[in-house]
Amino acid sequence: MKFLLVVKLSLSKPFAHWAERFDQHSQARAAAGIEDVFRHPVIGEQAAVYAVRTTTPRAVHDMIYDPAVRGHIEESGFVIGSEQILVCDGEV
Numbered sequence: 001m002k003f004l005l006v007v008k009l010s011l012s013k014p015f016a017h018w019a020e021r022f023d024q025h026s027q028a029r030a031a032a033g034i035e036d037v038f039r040h041p042v043i044g045e046q047a048a049v050y051a052v053r054t055t056t057p058r059a060v061h062d063m064i065y066d067p068a069v070r071g072h073i074e075e076s077g078f079v080i081g082s083e084q085i086l087v088c089d090g091e092v
Contacts (some may be wrong), residue, residue, distance in 0.1 A: 002059045002090035008042065008049045009084075013077025015041040015048055021076030022050065028069065032059050057087045 011018050022039055027035065029052065039050035052060060064073060064083060072082060 002053050002055055004037065004051060004053055004088040004090035005057055005060050006049065006051045006086040006088065007060065007083055008047060010047050010079040010082035011048055011077045012079050018048055018077040021072065022023075025069070025072065029063065032063060034059055034063070053090050060085060 019039055026036055032052055033056060035053040037051040037053060039048060041048055054060065063069065063076075064080065070080070
């Protein structure tokens with residue numbers, strides 16, 4: 001079963017900076033079975049929202065907190081611990 005995960009996160013840097021780093025990390029997500037769907041800034045907030053599809057929802061959380069990529073994620077402006085992850089049925 002595929003799941004759609006929608007993630008909202010706070011940013012400590014401009015959206016454009018985070019988006020560039022997010023895009024640079026796309027191959028690592030793909031290798032983990034995570035397919036990018038979209039990424040957008042949140043109007044009126046220093047925040048972003050993105051969606052991905054995967055058969056393993058826990059992989060998204062684990063990637064955010066993986067010590068091997070944590071420095072890259074923090075440098076992007078992603079405020080670790082601010083994320084809200086919604087897990088949706090991706091088969092609909």
